[in-house]
Amino acid sequence: MQATNGEETIPALSELEGAILSELRHRGRQTAFKVRRSFATSPSLEWRGSAGSVYAAIRRLELARLIEGEEQADRRGTRLLRITEQGSAAMAAWACDVTRAISVGVDPFRLRSGIWDAIDPAIRPGLYEQLQAALIRDIEALKGHRRYGDVIETASVDLAIRLQQSRLDWLRSLSARGLSER
Amino acid sequence: MQATNGEETIPALSELEGAILSELRHRGRQTAFKVRRSFATSPSLEWRGSAGSVYAAIRRLELARLIEGEEQADRRGTRLLRITEQGSAAMAAWACDVTRAISVGVDPFRLRSGIWDAIDPAIRPGLYEQLQAALIRDIEALKGHRRYGDVIETASVDLAIRLQQSRLDWLRSLSARGLSER
DNA sequence: TTACTCATGTAACAAGTTACATGATTTA
């Protein structure tokens, strides 16, 4: 996120900042703690939503007036956060950035896929077996998760299932090709 | 990546470090510059392979003795890098880490998918239109790219195409559902 | 000889991570 330039903010939101805004937009007033926890239970390893990142991002968003906090009459200093109108606009711009939205992102599977073809042929079938089994388990877990999620989460989980399924299809297409060649 | 503990290295390679090792493993001796350039032309926005990160990662990998450099008889200080045996082992461990490999990663499309459903209905159809058009263009570009890539890159490009296709299918399933409801 | 590509990096900054610290409130 960039700083204010004196007149107006030109917020190029990070993925975390966008996600925090959308969390507040769709679930209403939340404490920072709850925002953070909703990230912690996300199905991504890369997405820890650590305290250090979330509280820092919230401070940045508040400075840019994209969110506001209200102190509660509470001895533990609970603050309820809500998104401002400018925040909604910034979030919409972030969500509708087509170039960024369709970017392939950081995909650990894709990054490793080229290597698997060249590893020791003695362990390769076992690895493919493990990958397929892990993908199948993950798809099942996501399907279970989908039942309890709300509308906003459903899209995300649905896409995660499609991603894992397409990885699985790719692995199976490798095996099929391998068999036909022998 | 973790430091040596006096006796042995326990390298938990970052994605960049793993990618550098696999680049050297599969394309043979390379200058840091060429490794870097091969990342710069990658199809990911999140993957810049900036000078700062690549040269720093190479220094870390060299300190951990996962790669070695040889000075060339050259007045511009060209150094050819190659992977060591320990480097190959570390790369294999990194590539075969099933849990990390099947992680869904940071997916900008999935992160935004839940928001699109709730944006202004006046602009939503246009957005979906733009997303579909951009995905189709990207798939065409990837297909063109595939023809010139080597064996290692083919897997990665193939998976990128499958990812974009599954996003496109998801968008089309939304439109189909939307139409049937009206 | 001018411009481009190859090749090395550094400096300042941004934005994550883990691990820790502190205390209030609720539940078993």
Add this chain to the structure above:
DNA sequence: TAAATCATGTAACTTGTTACATGAGTAA
């Protein structure tokens, strides 16, 4: 009342980013 959960953060660190600096070799 003990343990779990809610709630706030900070400190030290890691690993990326952009933008800049420097210079050698090559092709127009």
